[in-house]
Amino acid sequence: MIAAPTRAGKSYFVGACVEQLYDAEEPFIVLDTKTSNHIGLQELPNVKKIQMKPGLKYNWDKLTDYDYLLCVPTLRTKTADLIDLYRDLVDAVFTEPGERHIIVEEAHNWNRNSSVPDSLLELVAREGAGRRKLLWFVTQRLQDFPKLLWSQCGYTYLFKHSIPQDIRYIEQMIPDFTQINRKLNKHDVLIWDHGSQDLEGQIVPAADVTRRTPHRG
Ligand SMILES: Nc1ncnc2c1ncn2[C@@H]1O[C@H](COP(=O)(O)OP(=O)(O)O)[C@@H](O)[C@H]1O
Numbered sequence: 001m002i003a004a005p006t007r008a009g010k011s012y013f014v015g016a017c018v019e020q021l022y023d024a025e026e027p028f029i030v031l032d033t034k035t036s037n038h039i040g041l042q043e044l045p046n047v048k049k050i051q052m053k054p055g056l057k058y059n060w061d062k063l064t065d066y067d068y069l070l071c072v073p074t075l076r077t078k079t080a081d082l083i084d085l086y087r088d089l090v091d092a093v094f095t096e097p098g099e100r101h102i103i104v105e106e107a108h109n110w111n112r113n114s115s116v117p118d119s120l121l122e123l124v125a126r127e128g129a130g131r132r133k134l135l136w137f138v139t140q141r142l143q144d145f146p147k148l149l150w151s152q153c154g155y156t157y158l159f160k161h162s163i164p165q166d167i168r169y170i171e172q173m174i175p176d177f178t179q180i181n182r183k184l185n186k187h188d189v190l191i192w193d194h195g196s197q198d199l200e201g202q203i204v205p206a207a208d209v210t211r212r213t214p215h216r217g
């Protein structure tokens with residue numbers, strides 16, 4: 001889970017992580033929500049960029065032959081249509097044999113509401129790890145995101161929060177978040193391991209999050 005208010009640095013950070021996946025030759029698919037290709041990365045050799053347009057026929061099984069996939073909407077693609085297309089793609093990725101990181105931008109938009117998770121995301125979250133399908137949720141609206149799905153995450157990456165209501169909400173999962181949050185500077189990333197007894201987490205300073213492809217945020 002990567003969560004923070006808008007402009008905190010989520011996409012910049014996710015882009016840096018995906019660059020590392022690329023260097024490690026780990027297959028990924030980025031489901032971006034901005035036409036500008038917010039996350040970047042298209043400059044990397046062998047990264048296949050796909051523009052998602054409702055009404056077009058895609059050969060999903062063929063597309064998943066690419067190891068490095070970057071999906072962006074066209075200017076006129078509405079959010080609901082985009083998510084329908086992305087569901088077909090995630091379904092194809094889920095059933096393919098190999099390993100794949102699946103990066104879902106604006107993941108809150110997939111769910112009916114905060115207590116009803118999207119059934120496909122729930123399935124991939126539950127069965128995905130065994131099939132080496134690793135979901136990454138990116139959201140600026142954590143409170144609108146089903147806690148059921150959040151609690152299944154292995155790690156949460158948080159940035160500085162300023163709205164008290166958001167901080168209190170996060171404390172339901174990370175008890176000392178108020179104190180930790182005070183230590184965070186702009187674009188710093190708190191890494192919180194859901195399985196560990198280390199309730200402080202680890203802070204990555206903004207300066208250590210570096211990009212090699214341009215970010216268009
Ligand atoms: N670690 C960082 N160092 C320098 N600039 C950053 C860093 N993280 C984010 N930024 C800048 O902050 C702005 C917002 O980042 P972005 O990732 O687009 O935010 P979000 O996705 O959370 O809305 C961008 O202009 C980006 O270049």
Ligand SMILES: [Mg+2]
Pocket residue numbers: 010011012038217
């Ligand atoms: Mg973003």
